[in-house]
Amino acid sequence: MSPEWLLYSGRPIASSLVLAHQAEFDRLAALTPAARDTAFVAGDPSYDRMRRSRHLRAQYREALGVAPHQKLVTITSTWWRNSLLGSQPSLFREVVGALDRDRYRVAGLVHPNIWHGHGPWQIRTWLADCQRAGLLLPPPAEGWQAVLLASDLVVGDHGATTAYGACLDIPLLLAAFPESDVAPESVGELLGATAPRLNSREPLDVQIERAVRTYRPGSFDDVAALVTSRPGEAAARLRRLFYEHLRLTEPASGPIVPLIPVSAATGHAAPAAPANFIVCESREDRFHLTRYPADVDIDRSGSAKFSNAALTAREDHPDESLRRRAAIVFSASATGDAALADLLRRHPHATVAASSDGRVATRSGQVIETTFTDPEVAAALVFESVLRGLRLPREATVSRGDEVLLGAFAPSRVFDLGS
Helix, strand or coil, X not given: CCHHHHEECCEECCCCEEECCHHHHHHHHHHCHHHHHHEEECCCHHHHHHHHCHHHHHHHHHHHCCCCCCEEEEEEECCCCCCHHHHCCCHHHHHHHHCCCCCEEEEEEECHHHHHHHCHHHHHHHCHXXXXXXXXXXXXXXXXXXXXXXXXXXXXXXXXHHHHHHXXXXXEEECCCCHHHCCCCCHHHHHHHHCCECCCCCCHHHHHHHHHHHCCCCCCHHHXXXXXXXXXXHHHHHHHHHHHHHCCCCCCCCXXXXXXXXXXXXXXXXXXCCEEEEEEEXXXXXXXXXXXXXXXXXXXXXXXHHCCCEEEEECCXXXXXXXXXXXXXXXXXXXXXXXXXXXXXXXXXXXXXECCCCEEEECCCEEEEECCCCHHHHHHHHHHHHHHCCCCCCEEEEEECCXXXXXXXXXXXXXXXXX
């Protein structure tokens, strides 16, 4: 709004200066009166499109691979050194690594200036481990709106995308907020005064769960009111302005406000070959599994929940060091005793191996057949029994996130590693 950005030799650079809110017009008139006559309050076309598309939330979530029982946590970053990515680049992997992957999905929305300044290859390289662990990372042009509309919580900074999340009435935690970078009396300043801050001394999963659980709808109504003073009018007002500059007659038909297409919510990351830290809690014939992505390298030494966690890896996982250290290895395609023998031979550190047909082999020479269709689940239950010297029940109930799985075990038989 200041003269050095809007004037050249004392005259306005732009023929029209488009603003979103009447309050911005008033601020401009006070700061740079020479540009006042070029100002035009049009509203916010991006916000209008998102409001128009809110009814597609369930379809966006389905396209992103977010299950109905899962919460989508979206990390947003604007650009420059004081942004979330610029000041706390490790937060992406810390959030991904801290959350139960069966209860949560995580997305990252990175400002276009970062994508174009560093290039797509660099962005995906920085976040490669997070993507292997399931991070959704849409391209900068269109997909971000669909992701935001599908979100259950935003962890962000002082950027516009974070503010849009607040305007859409999504629970919010501020992870980075440089006060000096925020314009006085702006949407950003109000957001900083309203939204709760992330606390570096408290576990991330605890803060995220509490922020979702305790959020009161309408908490950011004042922020939404400051984003645009012409809600729903941007397309019509902008078209009128453009045709005036073109000196053409505006069409009689109404302006178009396109929905955010469901196809924009594509390219989601589903880990092709997962590796997890899995915590198994058992009581008689009931088991509860909690899985945390092992791809992200974060400090878990101070977390009690990881003290009894077992490392699992699928045989085709690209990180050899994870496969080499895994106590449980499994295959999504191989079947039969020969496949189990091969898995254990190639992974000498593994205690348990599972194939896609429900068979599980132990290093001590047992084979157990199960009806569980997920080899990781079958292997985790057998590993828990071996580790604790328990006897496997004939039938078992397994909870994983909000899923409940039922399965049965056949009596074990002798297994020959050399066969």
